Amino acid sequence: MSVLIFIDHSEGKIKKTSLEAICYGAALAKQTGVPAEGILLGTVSEDLGSLGKYGIQKIHTVSQESLNQLDAEQYIRIISTVAGTCGATIIVLSHTNTGRAISPGLSVRLKAGLVTGATALPETSAGFLVKKNVFSGKAFCTVSIKTDTKIISLNPNVFPVKTGEGSAEIIAENIPVGPPVVTIKSVSKATGEILLTEAEIVVSGGRGMKGPENWGPIEELAKLLHAATACSRPVADAGWRPHNEHVGQTGIAIAPNLYIAIGISGAIQHLAGVNRSKVIVVINKDPEAPFFKSADYGIVGDAFEILPKLISAVKKLKGVA
Amino acid sequence: MKILVCISKTPDTTAKIAFTDNNRKFVTEGVQWILNPYDEWYALVRAIEIKEKDPSTALHLIMVGGADCDAVIRKALALGGDEAIRVNAEPRDSFYVASQIANVAKGAGYDLIFTGKETIDFNGASVGGMIAGLLELPFISLAARFDLSGNEATLIREIEGGEETVSVKLPLVIGCQKGMAEQRIPNMKGIMGARSKPLKVVEPVAAESFTEIVSFELPPVKKGVKLVPADNPEELVRLLHEEAKLI
Ligand SMILES: Cc1cc2nc3c(=O)[nH]c(=O)nc-3n(C[C@H](O)[C@H](O)[C@H](O)COP(=O)(O)OP(=O)(O)OC[C@H]3O[C@@H](n4cnc5c(N)ncnc54)[C@H](O)[C@@H]3O)c2cc1C
Ligand SMILES: Nc1ncnc2c1ncn2[C@@H]1O[C@H](COP(=O)(O)O)[C@@H](O)[C@H]1O
Numbered sequence: 001m002s003v004l005i006f007i008d009h010s011e012g013k014i015k016k017t018s019l020e021a022i023c024y025g026a027a028l029a030k031q032t033g034v035p036a037e038g039i040l041l042g043t044v045s046e047d048l049g050s051l052g053k054y055g056i057q058k059i060h061t062v063s064q065e066s067l068n069q070l071d072a073e074q075y076i077r078i079i080s081t082v083a084g085t086c087g088a089t090i091i092v093l094s095h096t097n098t099g100r101a102i103s104p105g106l107s108v109r110l111k112a113g114l115v116t117g118a119t120a121l122p123e124t125s126a127g128f129l130v131k132k133n134v135f136s137g138k139a140f141c142t143v144s145i146k147t148d149t150k151i152i153s154l155n156p157n158v159f160p161v162k163t164g165e166g167s168a169e170i171i172a173e174n175i176p177v178g179p180p181v182v183t184i185k186s187v188s189k190a191t192g193e194i195l196l197t198e199a200e201i202v203v204s205g206g207r208g209m210k211g212p213e214n215w216g217p218i219e220e221l222a223k224l225l226h227a228a229t230a231c232s233r234p235v236a237d238a239g240w241r242p243h244n245e246h247v248g249q250t251g252i253a254i255a256p257n258l259y260i261a262i263g264i265s266g267a268i269q270h271l272a273g274v275n276r277s278k279v280i281v282v283i284n285k286d287p288e289a290p291f292f293k294s295a296d297y298g299i300v301g302d303a304f305e306i307l308p309k310l311i312s313a314v315k316k317l318k319g320v321a
Numbered sequence: 322m323k324i325l326v327c328i329s330k331t332p333d334t335t336a337k338i339a340f341t342d343n344n345r346k347f348v349t350e351g352v353q354w355i356l357n358p359y360d361e362w363y364a365l366v367r368a369i370e371i372k373e374k375d376p377s378t379a380l381h382l383i384m385v386g387g388a389d390c391d392a393v394i395r396k397a398l399a400l401g402g403d404e405a406i407r408v409n410a411e412p413r414d415s416f417y418v419a420s421q422i423a424n425v426a427k428g429a430g431y432d433l434i435f436t437g438k439e440t441i442d443f444n445g446a447s448v449g450g451m452i453a454g455l456l457e458l459p460f461i462s463l464a465a466r467f468d469l470s471g472n473e474a475t476l477i478r479e480i481e482g483g484e485e486t487v488s489v490k491l492p493l494v495i496g497c498q499k500g501m502a503e504q505r506i507p508n509m510k511g512i513m514g515a516r517s518k519p520l521k522v523v524e525p526v527a528a529e530s531f532t533e534i535v536s537f538e539l540p541p542v543k544k545g546v547k548l549v550p551a552d553n554p555e556e557l558v559r560l561l562h563e564e565a566k567l568i
Contacts, residue, residue, distance in 0.1 A: 070480065072462075097463055097478075101460070103450070104451040104453070105460060108450075108455055113531030117444055134442065134443055134537070135441075135444075136442075139340075139540070140538050140540065142536045142537075143534055144532060145532050146531060182461065182487050183487060185485075185488055190483055191482075243500060244483075249441055272441075276540070278567075294543055296544075297557060299548070299550075299557060302551070305551070306554050310557065313555040314568070
């Protein structure tokens with residue numbers, strides 16, 4: 001028996017969400033008294049053995065270049081095979097785009113109950129109870145998994161990455177990789193930017209910013225704080241910002257440690273995507289803006305006057321001229 | 322071309338979320354039910370566009386649910402589609418729902434099965450991929466664009482920090498999100514026409530459920546906002562640094 005953790009990577013580096021998944025899986029392994037093992041498909045430039053410091057004992061690898069890009073059919077087949085040989089009773093992955101592509105298929109293939117978007121470690125003293133986010137962040141529910149094998153996909157930024165000691169044994173698996181069913185024709189990816197779903201701090205602008213030409217200060221503030229940028233739906237719909245920045249009920253759901261909302265009213269559909277943020281700061285000129293009800297800190301005032309002062313205060317704090 | 326669109330109902334996006342019966346049941350009194358936005362705006366509308374381009378397309382909608390779903394199904398039919406199928410069963414969990422849909426689709430010759438990216442109430446993001454798994458079809462999740470040329474589909478799917486253009490042969494299952502199509506409002510003709518479209522009710526097949534909801538809870542309420550004067554954003558920076566310890 002073991003907990004098997006799917007380790008995802010991009011541009012040769014292990015994703016932060018996967019480090020979270022490893023720590024979660026390792027904690028769950030400890031809780032249930034079984035070893036924690038990982039599975040990594042494709043090639044990375046990092047020293048995999050050192051991932052042992054996150055509490056993982058073994059890592060199964062299939063080092064085929066073609067697996068560096070998402071190939072859901074192959075991923076599902078290979079992970080299922082390895083889960084079988086290492087007797088995994090719990091499989092952990094991240095609830096990311098890759099996780100979304102493969103976890104339902106794994107559930108079918110392994111006849112394993114799946115909980116997506118888990119927000120905490122399962123309760124395993126009686127049964128197997130996993131807490132997940134429902135109603136688009138407006139509530140949580142506890143789901144009981146009834147099958148022998150269980151699959152959990154962990155929400156990003158809910159489980160802390162902790163480093164300890166140890167190194168992992170690398171096991172190169174000899175599993176043939178078939179041709180892809182889905183052909184990837186082109187990839188366009190912003191490199192070097194902080195991913196919205198992984199970001200610890202997010203600076204977000206709404207219609208109160210008046211137009212795309214006014215986003216300079218938001219970008220500057222984000223850069224100073226090592227934050228990602230986001231926006232409300234009308235801002236993306238109007239083409240002021242790219243669609244992948246749209247957060248909310250019909251956009252991306254995020255849970256950063258700090259969400260700074262500037263010129264956003266705080267409509268219920270917007271809140272649905274951001275209300276799991278640990279701390280919310282709202283800057284809005286309308287003291288009645290609903291967002292203040294969900295905020296931890298706020299400034300009532302004109303964003304165009306506040307932002308320059310805020311930026312210079314952050315610069316001072318960070319010691320940047 | 323034969324298309325199946327999987328639709329589900331969810332509480333209106335402004336519905337009050339509350340629980341009863343020891344936090345075991347969602348309070349449905351006063352809740353307005355709508356089509357899940359991803360299913361309506363993106364999956365269904367994109368399928369309708371395909372049919373508009375090629376009127377010989379058969380477009381079927383499917384929902385797993387009780388008789389209380391019929392009003393929402395008619396609303397979907399008012400947008401478009403030839404007929405709807407309702408599998409007469411309470412959706413017990415994602416695998417159960419996927420099994421019902423896969424059973425209807427099996428051998429029925431659908432070239433495309435459209436689902437939403439996820440339901441906005443359960444946020445499972447599971448049913449589409451499970452249907453694909455059960456029918457052994459490819460699944461493209463988070464699809465933001467779909468084009469068809471003969472037997473080959475070209476899709477744009479969202480990946481972390483970007484997007485990929487992929488191509489795949491039909492049949493396949495697609496999870497739709499923003500970008501696929503534009504929201505539409507049903508017109509009078511559509512609403513009238515929907516009344517006479519067939520809504521077939523079929524009984525469920527025996528299927529397992531892998532999971533079960535045990536209880537719900539609401540997030541902890543916020544303590545209240547700490548306001549900082551507009552002429553002193555330095556104080557906000559100090560609070561975030563010293564009190565919240567986040568920057
Ligand atoms: C089914 C459905 C799904 C939806 N999904 C989403 C979603 O996923 N995400 C989303 O964001 N929305 C979503 N919406 C839309 C949502 O209801 C709101 O319309 C939207 O969030 C409003 O965006 P906003 O706050 O940027 O704009 P507005 O509501 O126009 O608010 C602008 C705010 O800026 C403030 N402001 C103006 N000038 C200044 C200034 N100089 N300085 C400071 N503040 C200023 C104003 O006081 C106001 O509060 C959805 C709606 C529906 C019906
Ligand atoms: N009861 C249902 N009947 C038909 N389709 C459904 C049902 N529940 C979910 N779906 C489809 O599966 C998608 C994903 O749902 P979920 O896995 O619950 O997030 C939805 O967007 C629908 O397209």
